[in-house]
Amino acid sequence: MQVALVGLGVMGKNLALNMIEKGITLVAYDKNPHAGEELLSCAKSQGMADRLHIVSDLGDMVRRLEAPRSILLLVPAGELVDAVCNELVEAGVQCNDMIVDCGNSNYKDGINRKLKYQNKFEFATMGISGGAEGARHGPAMMASGSEGGWERIEPWFEKAAASYNGESCFARVGQSASGHFVKMVHNGIEYALMQLIAEVYQLLRIGTGRSPKEVADIFNEWSEGQLNSYLLSISSHILSLENNKQEPLVDLIDNKVGAKGTGLWTAQNALELGIAVPSLVAAVQARHLTNVCDTTAAQEMTYATKATSKVDIELDELKDAFTLASLLAYRQGLALIKGASRTHQWKVDLSKTLQTWRAGCIIRADYLDSVAQGVEFIDTLEKESNALRKVAGQAVMSGLAFPVLASTQTYLATLTTPSNGHLVQAQRDYFGEHGIKTHSGEICHLTDLVEIDAKVR
Structure with missing residues (x-):
């Protein structure tokens, strides 16, 4: 199984080591070459370097992966996510490839990106919790997006995630960007x-x-x-x-x-x-x-x-x-x-x-x-x-x-317990004529129920 990972900061590095340990062949990239060198050094010290390939640019990453590709982004939320996505488009990703934003992005950005890139590649989201320690040894993973893209990599992420009573803490919780919302x-x-x-x-x-x-x-x-x-x-x-x-x-x-x-x-x-x-x-x-x-x-x-x-x-x-x-x-x-x-x-x-x-x-x-x-x-x-x-x-x-x-x-x-909302709604109708609903279901105004002195109003 081949997966690519962009972003080798604390979370990216530890998730990469976790995935390699679980048997995934990983192609990894970070714009800071020292981050890739550090990851490779850690992988060598743990006897796992044969499943890790550090690349110098995103074009090389795309070429190394067999289609359909699965690429994880662990980069800071915001404009950088779009910048990487645009670079991947230029590097040759295709409609059947899946790009997964694994950072702490706002779910609204995920909804927009899914529409923005729908003819370029499949955009998905995944929330990851557990910090550096969790990323290394088994985090909670809340994924979302269409079933098709996840089917080919879900079994591997079930292994990389934490487990409880034999059940994985990875799940595709819903559609669109619901993973980031969760x-x-x-x-x-x-x-x-x-x-x-x-x-x-x-x-x-x-x-x-x-x-x-x-x-x-x-x-x-x-x-x-x-x-x-x-x-x-x-x-x-x-x-x-x-x-x-x-x-x-x-x-x-x-x-x-x-x-x-x-x-x-x-x-x-x-x-x-x-x-x-x-x-x-x-x-x-x-x-x-x-x-x-x-x-x-x-x-x-x-x-x-x-x-x-x-x-x-x-x-x-x-x-x-x-x-x-x-x-x-x-x-x-x-x-x-x-x-x-x-x-x-x-x-x-x-x-x-x-x-x-x-x-x-x-x-x-x-x-x-x-x-x-x-x-x-x-x-x-x-x-x-x-x-x-x-x-x-x-x-x-x-x-x-x-x-x-x-x-x-x-x-x-x-x-x-009993609410005080009836008085607040009456206040709203008193000064703004917003309407009230009686216990019988009738929609009316206070003036329909009682004559109110115009001077008080």
Whole structure:
């Protein structure tokens, strides 16, 4: 099996070694010749150089590959993807060749590129999660595009991906650019889970006065049970680390949080599609707030420091609240994927999507089986629901910030208790005559139901 790979940065290099190890003959290229030399050196040291061919230009790459060709792009998102695609067209790729964008591109760019290049080659997308370590030893791989192109290489990618209980974490999740959309939402869920863990840490550290190591022990205990997940495990490890002065490592780190854009894209697309994912949006805004002092509006948005209060949190209730909040972060993400799939007619398979997340990726967790059971299962979690209410209330009363915890409780409450939407809709009709719908299904205006004083209006 022959595959080509363009882009030998950290992810490209490690994925290349993974693929060679799995038996794929790889033709690789990077505009930086040192990147190719480094990859070849690594392959030689591991006795795999016979399956690697480094080329000096894309023309040579195309000539070396037998048609129909399969070429992976691991280059930075944006204009460079189009530049490489155009060069490949000039180099002689054909209609039956498949070019796969494996970077963190915006799915809208993937839709446009599929149309742009439809008479030149088959354009497909694949989201890859797991970082450098995952790329080397088995990442989560969320592919999309027509079945035809993937059929010839799918068995090999199933081997290169991570596996869980004997099942590969590679899947063609849907059509068009749905692979990148699924990866984008994966990252949005990642934002929410990271922020949620940080908020629980904040509640235990400042709200109850525990040390980082004590919080690490709690997280470690949770990780040994049903809450076992990659993010909770690394958080426990981070909180246990100290420098040579026995100072907690976490206390030495600047409080500003970085972001690369996929979380923001998740929030933006949810708003555009009209699908509520408040936990994911709150996590994005939480990162923005940590950087508020660097904005032009800093003076208007910076307030005096306020005192906070200690709280008495029952650990079993906190665990239950954390469990439900985690499940709801995934469910919001899946609802967004389902809504986008319906809008774009992608036919995304949610069960395949969850399978790709079972191992190799950042949001892997043992409780994904519970997520797969859906809303019906979440409706049975009465103890956890009550715990989320109580803990969210206690947390807010401490005076500390809990954007994801509070948003998640609001999300669940909005969907399970009486809404206040009738008053808001009445307000809209009062000043804008947008119309209201009565319980009988009639569409009318407030003035049809009651006479309103013109002076008040």
